[in-house]
Amino acid sequence: MEKIRCGWCGTDPLYVKYHDEEWGRLVTDDHKMFEFLVLEGAQAGLSWITILRRRENYRRAFAGFDVEKVSEFTGEDIERLIADEGIIRNRKKIEAAISNAKLFIEIQKEYGNFCDYLLSFFPSRKPIVNHWKTINEIPATSEISDAVSRDMKKRGFKFFGSTICYAHLQAVGYIDDHIEDCHCKKN
Numbered sequence: 001m002e003k004i005r006c007g008w009c010g011t012d013p014l015y016v017k018y019h020d021e022e023w024g025r026l027v028t029d030d031h032k033m034f035e036f037l038v039l040e041g042a043q044a045g046l047s048w049i050t051i052l053r054r055r056e057n058y059r060r061a062f063a064g065f066d067v068e069k070v071s072e073f074t075g076e077d078i079e080r081l082i083a084d085e086g087i088i089r090n091r092k093k094i095e096a097a098i099s100n101a102k103l104f105i106e107i108q109k110e111y112g113n114f115c116d117y118l119l120s121f122f123p124s125r126k127p128i129v130n131h132w133k134t135i136n137e138i139p140a141t142s143e144i145s146d147a148v149s150r151d152m153k154k155r156g157f158k159f160f161g162s163t164i165c166y167a168h169l170q171a172v173g174y175i176d177d178h179i180e181d182c183h184c185k186k187n
Helices: 013-021 030-043 048-052 055-061 067-071 075-082 091-111 114-119 143-155 162-171
Strands: none
Touching (some): 030 048, 030 055, 030 114, 030 162, 048 055, 067 091, 091 114
C-alpha cells in the first residue's frame, strides 16, 4: 500500500525524502535551526526544491551552518560566495545570511537559545498541530508568523517576512501542517 503524503512534495525523490524525514519534525537544536534560517532566506522568491538541490553546496559554502563562523564572514567571503555556482548567488541574500547570523547569536544570548525565542511566541510555549484535510486549506501566514517576523525585522533580520517565517515554522515542526491523511501527521 502506497503511503499518503502532503501533495506539495510530489514524486521527486529528494522532496519525498525531505517530507518524510525532516519537514514538520520538531527541531530543538540551534545548529539545525540556523541551517533552516539560511536556507529559507535563500529560498525567498524561489521554489524549495531549488534550495534542497543545493543544500549540500550551502552546507559547504556556509561553514557547515556554524553560526559563529558565518557571523565572522568578511567581504572576501561574500565575494567567494557570489562566485560559487553551487548556491544562489544573490548578494543581498548572502549578506543577509551573514548579518542574520550575528542577530541569531544576539537572540541566543538573550533567550539562552533560538528555539526558546521562537517558542516564546506560542501559546503555552508549545508547537501547534493543525488539522487540515487538504493542502489548499493551509495558510501562507498566521498571527504567530506575523509576530515572529515583525520582531525579527525589528531586530534587523532580512529575508524573513511572515510567509518565509511561516514556512520556517512548518519546516522546523513548530507548526505541524501535515494534512490529516499524511503518514507523517502527528495527532
